[in-house]
Amino acid sequence: MFKKTLIAAIVAALPIVASATEVNISGTVQSKCIVQLDTMGIYGNPTPETLATNPSSGGVIPIVRFDVIQANFYKARISYPISFSQSPALSDVVNWTGTVSVGQISDTQMSAYSSAMIQYDNVVEVDLAYAGSTWFDIDSTAAYGYNTALPAGTYRAVVTAECIAL
Numbered sequence: 001m002f003k004k005t006l007i008a009a010i011v012a013a014l015p016i017v018a019s020a021t022e023v024n025i026s027g028t029v030q031s032k033c034i035v036q037l038d039t040m041g042i043y044g045n046p047t048p049e050t051l052a053t054n055p056s057s058g059g060v061i062p063i064v065r066f067d068v069i070q071a072n073f074y075k076a077r078i079s080y081p082i083s084f085s086q087s088p089a090l091s092d093v094v095n096w097t098g099t100v101s102v103g104q105i106s107d108t109q110m111s112a113y114s115s116a117m118i119q120y121d122n123v124v125e126v127d128l129a130y131a132g133s134t135w136f137d138i139d140s141t142a143a144y145g146y147n148t149a150l151p152a153g154t155y156r157a158v159v160t161a162e163c164i165a166l
Helices: 003-015 108-116
Strands: 033-039 044-047 051-052 062-068 075-077 094-105 119-121 124-126 131-144 160-165
Touching: 003 119, 033 160, 062 075, 062 160, 094 108, 108 124, 108 131
Parallel strands: none
Antiparallel strands: 033 062, 044 051, 051 131, 062 131, 075 124, 075 160, 094 131, 119 124
């Protein structure tokens, strides 16, 4: 009994050497949803106080393409402009309107996106429930003041198009 107690005391008194290591694990995730610019927008100036992307106003509607490799994992979020990113000094208010609509589709089932869109403020969202490509048209109009001509200069506004994992 004494030997066992002595051995236990000696073992307890010895410094315990422990060894540990960390092993890193890494990986890269690539989105299965890609957003591409298809057509750059251009503002036409149909009246002195208006800029519009609509072709009937002399503009070009911007178009973005969403390529979805795996369905039901992403949603499209598209925002039409509500301010200029570049413009001459403006002394009056600018009233913005816009729309986002489904243009072309690679699968006829994607036509359901038109009725499934949710809009709030200047943002449109739609769940991308089908694999394939969808082209979204973004129309934008800026009306300046009341019977006030826009100052001469360069005007730019930004459309934001995102593919968001659900």
